[in-house]
Amino acid sequence: GAVVSQHPSWVICKSGTSVKIECRSLDFQATTMFWYRQFPKQSLMLMATSNEGSKATYEQGVEKDKFLINHASLTLSTLTVTSAHPEDSSFYICSARDWLLQETQYFGPGTRLLVL
Amino acid sequence: QKEVEQDPGPLSVPEGAIVSLNCTYSNSAFQYFMWYRQYSRKGPELLMYTYSSGNKEDGRFTAQVDKSSKYISLFIRDSQPSDSATYLCAMKGYSGGGADGLTFGKGTHLIIQP
Numbered sequence: 001g002a003v004v005s006q007h008p009s010w011v012i013c014k015s016g017t018s019v020k021i022e023c024r025s026l027d028f029q030a031t032t033m034f035w036y037r038q039f040p041k042q043s044l045m046l047m048a049t050s051n052e053g054s055k056a057t058y059e060q061g062v063e064k065d066k067f068l069i070n071h072a073s074l075t076l077s078t079l080t081v082t083s084a085h086p087e088d089s090s091f092y093i094c095s096a097r098d099w100l101l102q103e104t105q106y107f108g109p110g111t112r113l114l115v116l
Numbered sequence: 117q118k119e120v121e122q123d124p125g126p127l128s129v130p131e132g133a134i135v136s137l138n139c140t141y142s143n144s145a146f147q148y149f150m151w152y153r154q155y156s157r158k159g160p161e162l163l164m165y166t167y168s169s170g171n172k173e174d175g176r177f178t179a180q181v182d183k184s185s186k187y188i189s190l191f192i193r194d195s196q197p198s199d200s201a202t203y204l205c206a207m208k209g210y211s212g213g214g215a216d217g218l219t220f221g222k223g224t225h226l227i228i229q230p
Contacts, residue, residue, distance in 0.1 A: 002162075006159070034216075043222045043223060044160070093159050097216070104162060107152070108159050
């Protein structure tokens with residue numbers, strides 16, 4: 001149980017284009033999902049918290065107009081990187097919190113984004 | 117000072133040895149502590165989750181929390197080459213207080229030598 005999927009697993013795009021990443025909880029309902037970013041040899045950094053049916057909460061320094069988050073259902077959250085630039089290249093990982101086990105988070109496999 | 121300090125390693129030990137991984141933290145609001153294992157280019161996998169000070173055991177893994185010292189540990193017994201990975205400590209405060217996301221350590225790269 002507690003499986004979280006992400007799609008796509010990797011994406012290469014040209015500078016200026018937008019990229020959408022999906023995060024799904026496969027066998028549990030997730031009222032809250034989180035988006036993290038990880039640069040090489042660095043730790044995971046929380047970008048935003050996504051609650052089903054409401055606006056996302058962004059961490060300080062994360063541009064909400066650049067990283068659009070939509071949590072349309074209890075099993076799906078999407079992160080759209082708008083007008084991507086090379087400095088946005090990173091490993092984006094989502095996690096989902098099981099509404100029954102509020103303090104644990106299960107992570108997706110991550111999406112590697114390369115902006116040329 | 118970073119909120120969570122973790123030695124990035126690499127830590128190299130022979131197969132069968134007991135591995136000790138540690139993190140220290142400065143934020144006394146942290147109440148929940150987790151250990152994740154991350155293989156290269158993969159998402160983190162939850163290994164252990166603890167709340168109280170003391171020890172929690174699950175198979176070959178033992179998580180230890182000392183809230184008074186703000187120090188947590190993960191012990192791996194009978195280490196195997198397949199345990200080679202990066203181990204991340206993570207922690208958070210109480211839910212609903214606006215701090216629901218996890219704060220991670222940098223991760224310790226562990227190598228188990230056959």
